[in-house]
Amino acid sequence: MIEPYQFSLSLSNTHTHGRQRGIPWVRPRSTPDALRLEVLTQEAKRLVQGTADLPQASFSSRGSPNPVECLPQYPSSGIGIEYRTEGKFFSLQHLHSKTKVTTTVITNLQHADNCAIFAHTEADLKSTVGLFSGTDHNLGLSLNIGKTKVLHQPAPGCVATFLPQIVIRGEPLENAEHFPYFGSHLSPAANLDMEIEHRICCVSTYFRKLLCPVFIDRPLQMETKTLVYNVVIILILL
Known part of the structure; x- marks a missing residue:
């Protein structure tokens, strides 16, 4: 083999x-x-x-x-x-x-x-x-x-x-055991499990940091909150 x-x-x-x-x-x-x-x-x-x-x-x-x-x-x-x-x-x-x-x-x-x-x-x-x-x-x-x-x-x-x-x-x-480079994680298993887990952790961290200053902030319009969500959260998941 x-x-x-x-x-x-x-x-x-x-x-x-x-x-x-x-x-x-x-x-x-x-x-x-x-x-x-x-x-x-x-x-x-x-x-x-x-x-x-x-x-x-x-x-x-x-x-x-x-x-x-x-x-x-x-x-x-x-x-x-x-x-x-x-x-x-x-x-x-x-x-x-x-x-x-x-x-x-x-x-x-x-x-x-x-x-x-x-x-x-x-x-x-x-x-x-x-x-x-x-x-x-x-x-x-x-x-x-x-x-x-x-x-x-x-x-x-x-x-x-x-x-x-x-x-x-x-x-x-x-x-x-794994090799992170340019935001990607290569593992001996040659699958996306570690990459998906890493991105979910990053999304959780950034969402927690932006929760109070952006998403819960009432003066900000819904369009601004949606834009920040798409640029930061969705972009990391993709």
């Missing part, structure tokens, strides 16, 4: 900013907009050229290298997803279609300053972590070991009998 693994990486960029590279500062009040834009554009080009010595490095919107796309080789692991772009969007029959489908293997999910990597076996995960850690070090980035967690999700109907042992630079990674 295949047992998928997942872990999330938190990176901190170690590149210097433009002011530390000796880029002249342009005062907005003393420089026309067109000239200021041209100067800033030229300095942005100099920034990219100054970091172009990193081999095969791809840069995000912040100008920082992306170590996931700089890996020298990538194991054949990940999550396979079949999809099709033809026909009606809400056709349930297309979910069971075997023709005109495209298969994509997702190996990582990238966020603002974090990255989640998926693997079906512990060996694939160790190989990917080793490549990621080595490439991360070669690019001059520092990997936050304390914020790097391993989340083991067994196959449906199976019980985890052991926890994966993943090591980075001689330090073992912590196995997390």
Whole structure:
């Protein structure tokens, strides 16, 4: 039985900013907009050229290298997803279609300053972590070991009998029981029970705080109370 693994990486960029590279500062009040834009554009080009010595490095919107796309080789692991772009969007029959489908293997999910990597076996995960850690070090980035967690999700109907042992630079990674990120909670059970419980607790807390100043306050109109209820309470539940 295949047992998928997942872990999330938190990176901190170690590149210097433009002011530390000796880029002249342009005062907005003393420089026309067109000239200021041209100067800033030229300095942005100099920034990219100054970091172009990193081999095969791809840069995000912040100008920082992306170590996931700089890996020298990538194991054949990940999550396979079949999809099709033809026909009606809400056709349930297309979910069971075997023709005109495209298969994509997702190996990582990238966020603002974090990255989640998926693997079906512990060996694939160790190989990917080793490549990621080595490439991360070669690019001059520092990997936050304390914020790097391993989340083991067994196959449906199976019980985890052991926890994966993943090591980075001689330090073992912590196995997390649940992983909160961007308001969502990932659990080993791979269901929404913990997420629903967390949202109900949040709704109860906010409703109790808004009960006296908003919902019981008589001077406030019913339209205002309804607006606050929809924006705060309903939005959290959705």
